[in-house]
Amino acid sequence: MITSRDRDDILISTVIRLIKRRAISNLKNVVGKTHSADIARWFPYLRPNEKSILFNLLVEHGQMGGVMSELNREDRNFFLQESDAAVLVDIFHSMPADDVGDILADLPEEKTQQLLKLIKGKTSEDVEQLLQFQEKTAGYIMTPNFLALTEETTAAAATEQIRELADIEMVFYVYVIDHENQLKGVISLRQLVATKPDTPLKDLMTTRVFSVHPGTPQEEVAHVVSRYNLLAVPVIDDSIKLIGIVTIDDVIDVIRDENTEDMLKMAGTGDVNITSKSILKNTRARLPWLLASFVGGLIAVYVIGIFEVQLDRLAALAAFIPIVIGMGGNIGTQSSTIVVRGLATGEIDLKETWKVLWREIATGASLGCVYGILLGTFAKFRFSKVEIGGLEFAWEFPIVVALAICVNMLIAATIGTLIPMFFKRMQVDPAIATGPFVTTSIDVFGILTYFTIAQLMLF
Amino acid sequence: MITSRDRDDILISTVIRLIKRRAISNLKNVVGKTHSADIARWFPYLRPNEKSILFNLLVEHGQMGGVMSELNREDRNFFLQESDAAVLVDIFHSMPADDVGDILADLPEEKTQQLLKLIKGKTSEDVEQLLQFQEKTAGYIMTPNFLALTEETTAAAATEQIRELADIEMVFYVYVIDHENQLKGVISLRQLVATKPDTPLKDLMTTRVFSVHPGTPQEEVAHVVSRYNLLAVPVIDDSIKLIGIVTIDDVIDVIRDENTEDMLKMAGTGDVNITSKSILKNTRARLPWLLASFVGGLIAVYVIGIFEVQLDRLAALAAFIPIVIGMGGNIGTQSSTIVVRGLATGEIDLKETWKVLWREIATGASLGCVYGILLGTFAKFRFSKVEIGGLEFAWEFPIVVALAICVNMLIAATIGTLIPMFFKRMQVDPAIATGPFVTTSIDVFGILTYFTIAQLMLF
Numbered sequence: 001m002i003t004s005r006d007r008d009d010i011l012i013s014t015v016i017r018l019i020k021r022r023a024i025s026n027l028k029n030v031v032g033k034t035h036s037a038d039i040a041r042w043f044p045y046l047r048p049n050e051k052s053i054l055f056n057l058l059v060e061h062g063q064m065g066g067v068m069s070e071l072n073r074e075d076r077n078f079f080l081q082e083s084d085a086a087v088l089v090d091i092f093h094s095m096p097a098d099d100v101g102d103i104l105a106d107l108p109e110e111k112t113q114q115l116l117k118l119i120k121g122k123t124s125e126d127v128e129q130l131l132q133f134q135e136k137t138a139g140y141i142m143t144p145n146f147l148a149l150t151e152e153t154t155a156a157a158a159t160e161q162i163r164e165l166a167d168i169e170m171v172f173y174v175y176v177i178d179h180e181n182q183l184k185g186v187i188s189l190r191q192l193v194a195t196k197p198d199t200p201l202k203d204l205m206t207t208r209v210f211s212v213h214p215g216t217p218q219e220e221v222a223h224v225v226s227r228y229n230l231l232a233v234p235v236i237d238d239s240i241k242l243i244g245i246v247t248i249d250d251v252i253d254v255i256r257d258e259n260t261e262d263m264l265k266m267a268g269t270g271d272v273n274i275t276s277k278s279i280l281k282n283t284r285a286r287l288p289w290l291l292a293s294f295v296g297g298l299i300a301v302y303v304i305g306i307f308e309v310q311l312d313r314l315a316a317l318a319a320f321i322p323i324v325i326g327m328g329g330n331i332g333t334q335s336s337t338i339v340v341r342g343l344a345t346g347e348i349d350l351k352e353t354w355k356v357l358w359r360e361i362a363t364g365a366s367l368g369c370v371y372g373i374l375l376g377t378f379a380k381f382r383f384s385k386v387e388i389g390g391l392e393f394a395w396e397f398p399i400v401v402a403l404a405i406c407v408n409m410l411i412a413a414t415i416g417t418l419i420p421m422f423f424k425r426m427q428v429d430p431a432i433a434t435g436p437f438v439t440t441s442i443d444v445f446g447i448l449t450y451f452t453i454a455q456l457m458l459f
Numbered sequence: 460m461i462t463s464r465d466r467d468d469i470l471i472s473t474v475i476r477l478i479k480r481r482a483i484s485n486l487k488n489v490v491g492k493t494h495s496a497d498i499a500r501w502f503p504y505l506r507p508n509e510k511s512i513l514f515n516l517l518v519e520h521g522q523m524g525g526v527m528s529e530l531n532r533e534d535r536n537f538f539l540q541e542s543d544a545a546v547l548v549d550i551f552h553s554m555p556a557d558d559v560g561d562i563l564a565d566l567p568e569e570k571t572q573q574l575l576k577l578i579k580g581k582t583s584e585d586v587e588q589l590l591q592f593q594e595k596t597a598g599y600i601m602t603p604n605f606l607a608l609t610e611e612t613t614a615a616a617a618t619e620q621i622r623e624l625a626d627i628e629m630v631f632y633v634y635v636i637d638h639e640n641q642l643k644g645v646i647s648l649r650q651l652v653a654t655k656p657d658t659p660l661k662d663l664m665t666t667r668v669f670s671v672h673p674g675t676p677q678e679e680v681a682h683v684v685s686r687y688n689l690l691a692v693p694v695i696d697d698s699i700k701l702i703g704i705v706t707i708d709d710v711i712d713v714i715r716d717e718n719t720e721d722m723l724k725m726a727g728t729g730d731v732n733i734t735s736k737s738i739l740k741n742t743r744a745r746l747p748w749l750l751a752s753f754v755g756g757l758i759a760v761y762v763i764g765i766f767e768v769q770l771d772r773l774a775a776l777a778a779f780i781p782i783v784i785g786m787g788g789n790i791g792t793q794s795s796t797i798v799v800r801g802l803a804t805g806e807i808d809l810k811e812t813w814k815v816l817w818r819e820i821a822t823g824a825s826l827g828c829v830y831g832i833l834l835g836t837f838a839k840f841r842f843s844k845v846e847i848g849g850l851e852f853a854w855e856f857p858i859v860v861a862l863a864i865c866v867n868m869l870i871a872a873t874i875g876t877l878i879p880m881f882f883k884r885m886q887v888d889p890a891i892a893t894g895p896f897v898t899t900s901i902d903v904f905g906i907l908t909y910f911t912i913a914q915l916m917l918f
Contacts, residue, residue: 033667035686035687037686037687037688038686041805044808044811045810072806159652162649162652162653163652163653171649172631172690189648189649189652190621190630190648192652193618193621193622193648193651193652194621194622195622208492210494225711226708226711226712226715227494227496227497228494228496229496229708231631231690231707248690248707248711249685249688251711252684252685252707252710252711252714253685255711255714255715255718256685256714256804259714259718260800260804262722263721263722263725263796263800264796264797264800266722266796267792267793267795267796267797268789268792268793269793269796269797272793272797274797274800274801274804274806274807275801275806275807277814277818279818279821279822279825282818282822283822283825283826283829286790286793286822286826287826287829289789289793290786290789290790290793290826290830293785293786293789294782294786294830294833294834296782296785297781297782297783297785297786297834298782298837300778300781300782300785301778301779301781301782301837301841304777304778304781305775305778305841308774308775308778311770311774311777312771312774315767315770315771315774315777316764316767317777318763318770318774318776318777318780319759319760319763319764319767320760321777321780321781322756322759322760322763322780322784322902322906323753323755323756323757323759323760324756325781325784325785326752326755326756326759326784326898326899326902327749327752327753327756329788329898330727330748330749330752330894330895330898331745331749333726333727333894334726334727334728334731334745334748334749336726337722337723337725337726337728338723338726338728338731338733340722341719341722341723341733342733342734345715345719345733346500347531347733347734348733348734349503351504352503355736359736359738359741362738363738363741363742363745366738366742367742367745367746367749370742370746371749371753374753375753375756378757378760382760382764435789435792436789439785439788439789440785443781443785447781
């Protein structure tokens, strides 16, 4: 079976061949038949001079606007640097204002102002309006292009309006406003089609409209849209004036981005850019997150130092350090991931803290017992007896490691559950705290528990 | 500012109070004004007898169908167990076939067959058709309710058809088919509205339709919908017959579920249910994943055993085991998470293996140098000199730990990059391999590297 990935591969190699042979008219043909989102995916496979050829062709062909919205940052910057301001401005005029805003926000302030001056008319106003809102809010991701009509408009007149619109990408809803631009209701395109032509919108509209504010975080916008199965959500300001809408295609991007962000935060990679090739940027983003783990490691050096005498007398103790730490770290990661993800999707609520905590503690205890018994048995086979200062211990050492694993897994599950819950309560993103914090504190607790148990039973 | 979460909280406490006071008519009022998705979220806060009261009210009110689709598994099972088959069948008739299929697939085979017999007519056929497809495929998540018309239909006739449809939830597209049900093209509702009434559909339709097969994995369906900004994608069988559509609201659920699955796999939690309260199920799901880490830990016991003599002579060696392992584990997790997420979103392609590997190796080397120097300096302050068999070493020990961190972080970044890439190439889900595999192999490699360097420089 040919998958869509295979088809992509075939197309990409064809395109590369055509560009190499400078077969521009064939290339035009392929470009004309391909979706912008697919064309944008060719660029990472091209050399700089090949990129330029394709960009020129897309500009001539009037297809660059669509492709621009879908390009990755690297290729987009390549194009922005290569192109004249006049060409860019033309392209920006053919793009939705929210996509233009997104690109401009990424440029240095100077360059943004320069381009904004060149982009004239409605697009410029729209973009400037968007740029005033904070990144990752409804105001920032909304589009100011929507269809809003007054309550007295008839269904027929509304249909006529839709016919005349050209620059609105996706119309699903007609918003109904009063003379002060205040949002009064909403009608789906389907309702509009299915009604008598002379009905005024006010008799058709649903007055219970789900809406968001420009300052609403994009994550919450995504929640509203997905929870109520909407295709778009209106953005209203404090005086209930309709200022934009967020459409579902942008919400899907938000969900993907938020998930990526969460995963990277949980792995403690900082604000890393997955596609970036810069080693310096990569190193700089990841360095501080490793610091937590480094400091934890130094604390471990001191903790183990306290028990240097015991280690000197029984070197076998050292051999079990990695497994005690490792099992704790793993179950801690399990618990914290379950909690972080549950909090993010709303499946776990802070009100359920005790319920979740109880489940995780009980699970930690059960798993701890299972692996404790296994490790104890292993230790008994590996070291049938240990000798400390002339005394022989037949059973104490296996019991020490068994207890250490069991107690440590229990503690790890507890910490793994509580840290994200605590951060959530403090209104810090739980994902941020999970990775380095949990593993490091579990390492230190684990070592302390292990050596304390050993101290009590063997020395 | 009142967030939507605050509003939820206020509403929930009101509802609980009304149920406690048995204020059924007030409760009816609140229920009538609330979206099904919100009502579904009240149940986790109710006691069993309160749940029953609310369920009864929803059934009487004819609102149970909408709420059912949104309930979590636990509350849904509570309701399914409590209700008569006749009541259930009524509710199923009011629900979209894909939601009914989803619920039935979750029940024991017997119960499913029993209910299917009771559900008659079109719903039953539709559901049976869906149930024949594998979970997590397009066939399984599609809805068989869509609007398909022949090429000769005029725009006016199509509009008339839309007017008459009642049971299709979301109409965005009209699909155009020939007399053999083969998919020929598609028209958006907006295009239909914006055209002359007597135009036949074949003159309006786009013939380049993005479609999927019933066996297409749901993840790929989500890719197609989000890549091409579609609101729905048609599902066609091998003879190009249109058999269903997957709508964007279901795609959003797919994206969320796939992301949850990926995160849980990466944390090595197995097929755990975030909301489940069963400790036994939780333990059973997580046990096997911890085994990888357990076996890795046992190998570590042996590896350290090889160097028992060295440990006996220099106990300080043991103190640095956790930090060497920890830093390696952390940078390995960073690399593997970046790669797994990049592969999942398509930002990283297998063709770029060498490019990504080079970046990760270089980043690992840089970070390794930074932390190596830091740890060496720390070791020099902590142990200004070490004594082995009567000989004093002033600089060798700090150099050993510095080198160990540096080499280990480099190896860890490499392993963390290569393992998910390798699994992807072998067509195994990379997320599954990342957690326990990477950490365990890094632990073992890290210890081996550390002691080998120590052996070479100190003994």
